[in-house]
Amino acid sequence: MSETDVIIIGGGTGGYSTALRAASLGLRVVLAERDLVGGTCLHRGCIPSKAMLHAGELVDGVAEARERWGLRATVDSVDWSALVATRDTIVARNHQGVVGHLAAAGVRVVHGSARLAGPRAVVVEGAGRFTARRGIVLATGSRPRMLPGLTADGRRVVTSDDALFAAELPRSVLVLGGGAIGVEYASFHRSMGAQVTLVEAADRLLPLEDEAVSRHLARGLKRRGITVRTGATLTGTTLLDDGVRATVRTAKGEDVVVEAERLLVAVGRVPVTEGLEPAAAGLATDERGFVPPADWSRLETAVPGIHVVGDLLPPPSLGLAHASFAEGLLVAETLAGIPSRPVDYATVPRVTYSSPQTASVGLTEAEARARGLEVKVNSLPLTALAKGMVYGQGGVVKVVVAADGAGGEATGAVLGVHMVGPNVSEMIAESQLLVAWDAEPSDVAQQIHAHPTLSEAVGETFLTLAGRGLHQH
Template sequence: MPQAADGSHTSDLVVLGGGSGGYAAAFRAAELGLSVTLIEKDKLGGTCLHRGCIPTKALLHAAEIADSARDGAKFGVRSTLESIDMPGVHSYKDKVVGGLYKGVQGLFKQHKINVVAAAGRLVSPTAVEADGVTYEGRHILLATGSVPRTLPGLQLDGERIITSDDALILDRVPESVVILGGGVIGVEFASLWRSFGAEVTIVEALPRLLPTEDASSSKLLERAFRRRGITAHTGVRFAGVTRTENGVVVSLEDGTAIDAELLLVAVGRGPVSEGLGYEQAGVTLDRGFVVVDDYYQSSVPTISAVGDLIPTLQLAHAGFGEGILVAERLAGVAVSPIDYAGVPRITYSEPEVASVGYTEEQAAQKYGADGIESFVLNLAGIGKAQILGTSGATKVIRKKDGPVIGIHIVGTRAGELLAEGQLIYNWEAYPEDVAPLIHPHPTLSEAIGEAHLALAGKPLHVHP
């Protein structure tokens, strides 16, 4: 990397932040022949690898193993669940994270990216300063991510009132927990803690859990959670919390008081932008998010932003796509804006909730209630679902006499089915295009095939 007489360093691209969006941009830019410097004060891989996607899914897999051990008798296997060994669970989780972390580090070396392990700050439209050194770039990419939010006046203490970051390293299974927030993070922790044996209560101010998902998916999840013994207070606001000798008492605005060992605050994540010099460099912010156009360019032409720092889907794979798009744009490759409706969304609870495209409500608003058709396939009619002992449904929504515009799945391993759903939506396939495709039997993927057969007017294992 060239060094100027004043001690500054110059690259084609300087990336501030080494999470999903930042490192995807760095890798792709390097592949396209650009020189890249990436500045990261923490571990490469960011929230997803170290405090989000990977460790939470490792915990959820351990929870699945616990459920299998506990419920073995349903399948003729006599098994008992003696206990949850949290040090052992964390050892397994950390081994998974550690292996992937080594892989990411190796990719940085392979791409010959200059990695600066330090806190960085934007000091001009073309420069970031870290540890007293200035790193100049023809272009700057901001990818500083997000942190857990809290509510005004709600003080976190990391002991009784905690965030998802704290929950990931908790050294025990709480006897009881109240989860404030019924979105993805809250639902996933509710699921895993219940599998580990905790008493779980969710509080969600909006009328249903997973409020951004299709209403039918939320209803199926809530029904499944009730069967599992998870209590949900929806449509009611949090009023306050008091610490007690043994835990907390959570108060709701309807007068309900809930005693628990812990309160997990899972009300979303906010962007990390304060104090990093963004506004001083001319970057426009909105509620802390960097305002960008469809190609992730900020109000300053030499500065782009991706990932949780911009108000798009807070998903690692969305960040990958955004970072790649920026790198290709800078290298002169033709790019197209991302259709966020076509980005898969998965909640890894038990049951899982997976979707791509529009919800039925969104589709009706866009095309009119008479301009869409939908079909719901109950998983009870799918042989593999019976074998696995899962329940749920697949909903497919199409434009009237047109392509598929939404697929929603609830059930065990629903997320694994969504890859096909993503292709169907993004390739604007008609149900009549999908219906002739023969899905393997017995598999859960038949739920996709059967639903499209029905919408195409030739149902197979569907009662009229």
């Protein structure tokens, strides 16, 4: 038996951020990971997918150079092995960095499957039994959800965990799921020349985002040649020697047959608790498999001293890597006995790295109105800006502001900002501060945005709401 201050089960973004912060506060930390530290985000999700999406942007750039700017450039072929090698180098360097940080911080990393053996005890296969003086942190993450009757074989039917690790690029893809993961993978495969059909059961893509975001995103994907079917469901699938034949029931009730070399299932993720044995510590998961905290301000479960971070948390946690970093900081500081501000999920930015990109923070217009709030809304197309015309990809910035004035003027706090367009993932940070700090349109209108930039759209929308509009009336 080995005693320590904190035991963390799971070395993904939530787990290793907890470990690094706890160690920096002088706590002895044991981190148990059965695979590679960094988790899904580093090895199968965020990092490799964004690397591939960047490669897709380069291909799209060549097409734009030829079609818009008179530059007679073409992509003769894609060297898949070279592309994969670059992706893997990026992942490996990030992995080495995380491993190095943990070692430098004095975190003891033990490799093996871990299970709870009591409210303060953990057994790690091959490493023994550990007890924690301060507490245990559960950070076992999530895995892709599969539909009943479908089994991923890594070739014809794949999940987001293995879609980018196939031996070659497919010529056609049916993507099932129009959330962030499905939209990103649809976008990447289209950039690489595949015929793509994107199917979403809800009546719009990214159904949790503002309706304007969904509308402009769908328009942009269709303009790129992606077939988008919303309000549609998969009713049957037949495996072929070289792909799949699927029947899709459209929003109009018609059955459409789609044949593709690959069916990519991206219908969400489910928490990983297999083998964790939460009952041994007096814990229970909810009906969806999440481990809910009893105290969200500490992310502490009903069993004192056991905390949860990352994808094991139910909503309002967002299942996003950057949110789990914040959760790790909160839990580490809580275990160290120092004050820490709870995570404000309303101010966590949400980004989809498709082409076009989407980025948002705060309440959608529908959410604000559903809460009974009086709001003022303003939108500005990116094509109204000189820089937006240069990019030529369309897009929009939409802001939602509380209407606190007697006449319904937009004098209240900024409630939400929503964007679609090129590089909006790099623009959302400003809006995160506006929402988090309860800025008002008059506050933003005092700030001068560089010209010509896409970020001018943020400045212009607030200038108009503050009654000082220049190019928008």
